[in-house]
Amino acid sequence: MKKTIVFFDVEADLVSQKTDNKECIERVLGELRKRKIMAAFNVCGKVVEEFPRQVELMHSNGHEISSHMYNHENVLGLNEKELNSAMQKTEKLISEITGSKPIGFRSPWLYYNAKVYSVLRQRGYKWASNKRIRRAEIAEHPSLQFSDSNFLHLVNKLLLKTFLRTQWVFFPKKPFNANGLREIPLLSSMDGELLGLVDPNQNSSLAQLEFTVNSLQKQYFQAEQHFNLTFHDWLIGSKNRIKVLQSTLDFLQKQRAEFILPRELL
Numbered sequence: 001m002k003k004t005i006v007f008f009d010v011e012a013d014l015v016s017q018k019t020d021n022k023e024c025i026e027r028v029l030g031e032l033r034k035r036k037i038m039a040a041f042n043v044c045g046k047v048v049e050e051f052p053r054q055v056e057l058m059h060s061n062g063h064e065i066s067s068h069m070y071n072h073e074n075v076l077g078l079n080e081k082e083l084n085s086a087m088q089k090t091e092k093l094i095s096e097i098t099g100s101k102p103i104g105f106r107s108p109w110l111y112y113n114a115k116v117y118s119v120l121r122q123r124g125y126k127w128a129s130n131k132r133i134r135r136a137e138i139a140e141h142p143s144l145q146f147s148d149s150n151f152l153h154l155v156n157k158l159l160l161k162t163f164l165r166t167q168w169v170f171f172p173k174k175p176f177n178a179n180g181l182r183e184i185p186l187l188s189s190m191d192g193e194l195l196g197l198v199d200p201n202q203n204s205s206l207a208q209l210e211f212t213v214n215s216l217q218k219q220y221f222q223a224e225q226h227f228n229l230t231f232h233d234w235l236i237g238s239k240n241r242i243k244v245l246q247s248t249l250d251f252l253q254k255q256r257a258e259f260i261l262p263r264e265l266l
């Protein structure tokens with residue numbers, strides 16, 4: 001019974017490719033509803049403006065809604081005033097739907113510094129989820145043309161895997177208190193790392209889908225008492241990639257994962 005959080009970063013097509021986000025969000029919500037799983041949606045303020053109905057659905061279905069900044073800004077390039085202004089704008093938009101200010105924050109691209117955390121603390125945020133390392137499974141990615149028949153490639157792959165595995169040994173495997181907030185470290189590879197760069201309007205190859213599902217399962221077994229997943233609606237909700245979400249959620253239920261929300265960790 002590992003305590004498991006399913007995160008979705010919802011940035012619409014603000015940062016990446018054009019796709020039908022409304023439909024992607026609704027497909028994702030449908031899969032969660034079917035399995036009675038509650039998830040955490042890190043939502044950009046601009047998404048709330050563009051798709052209020054879909055964000056309302058997230059809320060009315062019982063999911064937790066947290067902030068992912070207003071326009072997926074790079075927080076490292078903002079001063080205190082700009083950070084406050086983008087956060088406030090997003091808080092207002094979210095609270096118009098949920099009735100209360102978000103208490104959780106996921107930085108765009110997971111970027112952060114001391115200033116960001118100080119502003120989060122001042123604004124009353126309770127949790128953040130920005131710490132991550134790359135995981136060893138990445139070394140087996142189908143697109144990483146390592147050829148096992150080439151000795152140098154093989155050595156490179158082994159070195160990369162050993163390095164990433166060693167890093168994982170020292171990585172925090174459960175939420176901890178830091179900077180006055182509850183920090184929820186990412187305990188699996190993000191969907192984009194495993195699926196690779198894809199065109200949301202095209203299917204992914206079967207090899208990529210299988211690789212993603214298998215890697216996430218391995219990472220679940222490597223986790224201790226806590227586990228979490230990070231998906232993006234426009235990626236996992238588009239074309240045949242929804243199968244990755246379906247198989248992963250089915251797998252977690254079979255493993256009797258205990259689905260929790262970040263706010264339950266405070």
Ligand SMILES: [Zn+2]
Nearest residue numbers: 009011108109
């Ligand atoms: Zn993002």
